[in-house]
Amino acid sequence: MASEQLEEYLESILDIEEQQGIARTSAIAKCLKVAPASVTEVLQVLSEKGLVHYEPYKGATLTDTGREMARTVKRRHRLLEVFLTDVLHINRENVHDEACKMEHTLSDETECALCKLLKAPARCPHGSLIEACNRQVESCSACLEETRPVAAGSRDEPLIPVTSLAPGQKGTIAFIRGDNSVVQRLTDLGLTLKTEIQLVRKAPLQGPVEISVRKTRLAIDHAIADHIFVASCGEKGR
């Protein structure tokens, strides 16, 4: 069975699992527009390879290896989407299908070069988060610093508010907007420029966000946190 097909399955299981906890055969079939019988068949193969835990009639969940693979593919897919949109200016409607085909052939090296060229973008053109790479780097900024100046045509570094980070995601502080006393208070608590911070969790209903900085945890009002801009580095936290 083609690895391309398996990767597509892993990707959709990841998506379904994130929303529903377990990926049922019917849901996978619907997502990939194939017959449920063929899904069962592929799930058995994936299960043999140790990529999913498959329980007949219940559905599948990813194993750690499977999840890692699915995430890598997803990350490549989204990086490619950014590349196609921002650098090649391909029509936005077509980038998804295009990226779907390209994602399976990308090597680690190309993926890494692409990430650096695009300055470690946080989100794909459709707004989905771009996962961390699994390279052994301290932070994305450290990774970017070792690069030579990137080619013309690349976009400006994407800065996003802390509130747009996903729980567990890290970013380095680029700037803080707001009135002087608030900025001062945040700075005094250790949120100085270029400091790496991690979003721990967001309270429901636009409540405060909890961040981790300099080995301490802070809860910050949502409106204030919206004004703390970070260069996200998608690096997965604990």
Add this chain to the structure above:
Amino acid sequence: MNGCPGCGGNCASHPPMVKKAEYVVALAGNANVGKSVTFNQLTGVDQETGNWPGKTVERAEGILQYRGLRIRVIDLPGIYSISALSTEEQVSREFIAHDHPDVVVNIVDASALERNLFFTLQLVELESPLILAVNQMDLAAQKGIVLDHAKLSGLLGIPVIPMVAIQGKGILELSDAIVEAIHARPRPHLMPFGREVEDRITRIRDLLPAGAGGYPPRWTAIKLLEGDPDTLWEVKKLAPDAVTAAQGFARELEKIHGEQASTILSGERYHVAEQLVSDTVAFRSPGDQEVTLTERIDRVALHPVLGYILLALMLGGLLVWTFIVGAWISEALTAFLSGIAPLRSLATGSVVDILFNGAWTGLVAAVTLIIPYVIPFYLFLALIEDSGFLTRFSLMLDQGMHKMGLHGKAIIPLVLGFGCTVPACLSCRIIESPKQKFLAAFLVTLVPCSARTIVILGIVALFVNIWWALALYLLDFVLIIILGRLAFKLLPGESVGMIMEMPEYHVPHLPGVVGQTWQRTRSLIGIVLPAYIAGSIAITAAYALGLLEPINAALSPITVLLLGLPAITGVVFVFGIIRKEMTILALAALFGTTVFSSVLTPVQLIVFALVAMLYAPCISTILALAHEFGWKRALSITALETGLAIALGAVAFRILSLFM
């Protein structure tokens, strides 16, 4: 301040038997580093709490008797910086700079050294004799943090004492270090910033006249560069050119970095702190890969569903306590105490009788308030504060509280308010911004406390029906929200969104919790007891002197014309200012019956309860408000609420009369 005059620096050889000399040690540090525990360990039970003069900031003071010395220990508020942005910071800064404590002990958390050393560096800038007490060494060790404290001591030039304060480890060493430091006065090494900044500081310092403002010159120079308004104003009179130069330099720096100068300096301090940590701390990870206990508890406490269930359980528990357990204890106590001597608020007879009856009634009122409602609530508050749950509850409720212009922490006073308004007002201290502090206190006075609940239940639920009682409650909550929004818009000052540290959970330190409960209860007794006793005596005396009729007559335009109540209720409302549930007793005594439906119509009962619920907070609350916010604000709240009660009562009387 005191020091050791006549010793000429030979203090070490001085026999440590000078009983008279009293030294002052200040404890400074971030919040949640174990400062209070250290304070308790150093001073034992020998403590006194009060407010900093003119401020609503708690001041704790105790005595350390050690090696023949009598040392006054002042626990400064837990702060993260000395930028003087908040009252707490101002208090600490003024105390350290102007009162010249003999030694400042900076307590830091070993597991978050970078942030803590940032504060240490500010103390170093103030150039006081300094000791660094590194607390929670055990937790840091668990996280794989190994601190070379001897090296840190060498770099900073001050004693560094490792501690586990909660277990009493290092307290003896700290006491020794304090005694030695009183004599040796260790001055910390100044930690230079980057060239770019340090050069400018030096140049400003050279322009300053000697001894300007009582602060060290380098500190003054730094503050000028940061654009600290107080310092700018002070120095402007003495050395205007230094101010001009500083402002010029600040603009230069701002141009280079694109940030305001004070932020640049904070960045510089953090840079030095990072350097100190990387020189003295080794990380023995991978200990921090595993999920900590705090993280595990947080997964429940901050869970979008489970967290709110936990919260609901906690709030529900408090309400159950108020309405069932507290009410039961209160009744039992009243029954027991009235067995000792009868409670007669409307006594006549000799002056001694009147005095005794008044004082006894007041005393019973205080006891039946403090034991069932105040102590358990304070204990609960201290427990959730100390364990770390308070910050989680605040976080979960922050968004809801925004609706009333408050933030999450305000839930505590609002909940306490169901028990008794007085401790609730005092607990508004936990809110930092002065505007929100006052706003919360105002709303707290509207929360139906146990006394008002008794009135609503005892009059409306019993003699009209339960639905009207609930409607009154509902009206009260709607009023709280409306008035909260209004006051938020109208009150001057800015609201600061919540920025707070989320400390790690830990098992509460029992002596600390008990101590804090006792200190708080004690300061509350100081307000409530005299108010009750004096108030009860005054009213009993008024009754004995036959002043009731004139009072009723004077109030009758309001009671009779506006509210449609019998004139006799005028004096009942006056009684109610002492304690609101006394309105029921007074009503019963004056009407000579406890079946109120036989003397008042349903409309009158509802109007009476409505007015009793909303009008002037009780005298203890007024005193507590005055204590915290000054008489002007306390009386404004009283007047506003009385006006509101009369207005709503008048409207209710007219509307309800149409169909009841």
